[in-house]
Amino acid sequence: MIQLFHVSKLYQKEVPALQDLNLHIPKGDFAFITGPSGAGKSTLLKLLFAEERPTNGQILIHGRNIARMPVSRIHTLRREIGIVFQDFKLLPNRNVFENVALALEVLGMPRREISRRVWLMLKRLGIHHKMRANPLTLSGGEQQRVAIARAQVNEPTILLADEPTGGLDAEASQRIMEVFADVNARGTTVVVATHNLEIVRTMGRRVIHLEAGRLVSGGNP
Amino acid sequence: MNRLLSSIGRAATNLRQSWLISSITIGIISICLFLVGGYLLITYNLQGVFEAWKDQVLITVYLRDGFPEDDILLLQDRLSSLPEVHAVTYTSKEKALEEFGAMLGEDRFLIEGLDRNPLPASLQMTPKEPYRNLEGVRTILAAIGDDPLVQDIQYGQDWLDRLDKLFYLLDFGALVLGLTLSLAAVFIISNTIKITVMARRDELEIMRLVGATEGFIRLPFLVEGVIQGMAGALISLGLLGGVHLLVSTRSDQPLLKMLNLDSLSFLPLTAMGAILLGGMVLGGLGSLASVGRHSR
Secondary structure (H helix, E strand, O other), X not given: OEEEEXXXXXXXXXXXXXXXXXXXXXXXXXXXXXXXXXXXXXXXXXXHOOOOOOOEEEEEEOOEEHHHOOHHHHHHHHOOEEEEEOOOOOOOOOOHHHHHHHHHHOOOOOHHHHHHHHHHHHHHOXXXXXXXXXXXXXXXXXXXXXXXXXXXXXOOOEEEEEOXXXXXXXXXXXXXXXXXXXXXXXXXXXXXEOOOHHHHHHXXXXXXXXXXXXXXXXXXX | OHHHHHHHHHHHHHHHHOXXXXXXXXXXXXXXXXXXXXXXXXXXXXXXXXXXXXXXXXXXXXXXXOOOHHHHHHHHHHHHOOOOEEEEEEEOHHHHHHHHHHHHHHHHHHHOOXXXXXXXXXXXXXXOHHHOOHHHHHHHHHHHOOOOOEEEEEOOHHHHHHHHHHHHHHHHHHHHHXXXXXXXXXXXHHHXXXXXXXXXXXXXXXXXXXXXXXXXXXXXXXXXXXXXXXXXXXXXXXXXXXXXXXXXXXXXXXXXXXXXOOOOOOOOHHHHHHXXXXXXXXXXXXXHHXXXXXXX
8 A cells, every 4th residue: 555645855946846745545556647747757656666755745655654764674665566667677688587587586585486486477478488588689568578577576566667658659558558457457556657648548547647746636546 | 605605606697797897807906906016026125135234234342452351351241241232243453453454455565564553452243133223223332331441433323324214215105105006006996896886787776676685786796896806916916926037037137136135035925915805805895885886
C-alpha cells in the first residue's frame, strides 16, 4: 500500500515540482499517473523509490515512512519495488540472463536458484530464447521486457514504470501493457507514469492526473 | 567468506571485461610506484655513502712533550672508558715521525738529520656511531676537559660542520621529495581509478536501484583496486630490479667509482614490502573513494 500525506518537493525555491499531494494506492491496484511534461510524474515516482526525498510531507509504503528512512536502509525498500525506465537501463557488458540475474545476485541468492528463477521469468515474458544475447542487439520492446524481467524476478510487491512505452511503437507498447496487466493480475501493485493517453484509454484503469505539480484528479481509488 | 569469494569473482569478471582500462590503471600505478621506488633505491644507496663518510670522523688529541709514557697510557685508559668513545689509538712521537717519513716517500731526506723529533705524540679517538657528528664530538671534548697532557685537539671542525649541514639538507630534501612523489602518486592513481569507476557508473546506479547494499557494491571495487595496486607494485619492483641489474653489471661502472661504492644495493625487504603494501592500499582506497563519490 502506498500513501502520501501533504507531500511537496521543491528543487528550487520558486519552482515546486510537487505541491501538497495526498494520494492512496491500495495493495494490488493498477494506476496510471498522467499529465503534461513537467507535471511532476517522474518526481512522484522518484519519491516512491527514495531516489529523491520530499521537502515536506510523509510517504508510507506498506506502513513504513520512507521520508524518514535512513540512507543505509534504502536498499530494503528497493528490494520491495521493481522499477522500469523509458531507456531500459540495461548493462551492455552483460547478456540478457546476466542483466536479470543482477537483481538476485544483490540478495546473495545461490547461483542455482538464481538460474532457475531467471529462466522462469524470461520464459514467462517470452524472451528466454534470447537469454545469451547482448541487450543492445534486441528490439526496443524486447529490451523493455528484459527490464521488466529484472524488475520482477525478485518478486517485489510494487512495480513502478516511468514512461515505459516512450520509445516504442503502438504494437510493442500494447504488448508491454499486457505484461503489466499480467504482473498486476499476480497481485503486484503497478504504477505507470505516462503521457500516452491512447494506452491509458485502452487499458481502462485508474488514472491519477497531475498538472504543474498538483493533483487534479484520481487521488483516491 | 562466501561474500568475499563472490566479490573476488565479480572483481575478476570486471577486470576481464574492462581489461583495457584496467591495464592502463595498472600501468599508471606501476609508473608511479617505480618513481617512488627509484627514489627509495637512490636514497638507500646514498645513505650507505654518507654513513661511510661518518666513519671518518676522528678526534686527534696532541700531547705535550716531556710526560712519561705511563701518564699517557693512563689518559688513554680514561678516554677509552668514556661512553661516547668507540676506540682510542696511541701514536708515539717516534711512530708519528716514522709515519710522516713513509708519507714523504722519496722526500724522506727532508726529515733526516733533525736534532730533535718535532712531531708530538697523539691519541686518535673514534666516536661511537651516534656521536659521529658535531654535537657528539663536542660532548666528547667536554668530557676530556682540561688535562695538563693535552696540548691541542683537532677534529676537522669546518668539515664536520659542513657534514652536519649536508645531512640535515639531505634528510629534509629526502622528506620533501618523498612526500611530494607519494602525494603525486596518490593523486594520479586515485584519478585513474576514478575513470574506471566512472566507466561503470551505470552499473553502480542499477545495482542501487535493484537494492544492493553499499557493502555489496563497494567490496568488488575494493578487491579490484587492491588487485590492480598489487599488480602495479609487482611490475614496478620488476622494473626497478631490471634497472638495478643493468646499472650494477656494467663493466666500467663510473657511477660506483664516483660514489666510492663496491656495489649498488637493491631495496631491502622492508622497502619492497612497503611498495607492495602501498600499491595495494593506494589501489583499494582509490577505488573506495571513487565509488563513494558516486554514492546516492
